[in-house]
Amino acid sequence: MALKITQDCINCDVCEPVCPNEAIYQGIEIYEIDPDRCTECVGHFDKPQCQTVCPVACIPLDPEREETQDELRAKYQRLTGHTP
Template identity: 70%
Template sequence: MALIITDECINCDVCEPECPNEAIYLGVEIYQIDPHKCTECVGHFDEPQCVQVCPVACIPIDPQFVEDRETLWQKYRRLQLELTKPVVL
């Protein structure tokens, strides 16, 4: 499952730097989460860090991106491979 930031977001800026996958970014009005990068912190932490630091509890599971724990692990591994892949110019 990926997480989603709802319109209750107050743009407090605390979630973005906590994301180990750099999945959180500032959208047009509020912060957003890229579901293709969000692993709910699987592979990094026991709990989603953005949820832990959010002062208004506006980061639920995104019902459009329901994934089991194994799928989140596979996404984590793919993201890690992308990070270590050499850049060819």
């Protein structure tokens, strides 16, 4: 699954710079995650870095974007050209 940022976001700016896929960007009101770029940090880290640094825990899995680990690895490979 891709991750998503909820309305609980306080725009603290800590999630965007830790995203290795540059999937996080400033939206109109809060930060948002591009689900086509989010791999839940598969291929980069053991845990999603945005969730790790978020002080208000507002970055859950997006149930509308279910993806298997194989699909996340394939997305990582497509984005980076590397095999995880």
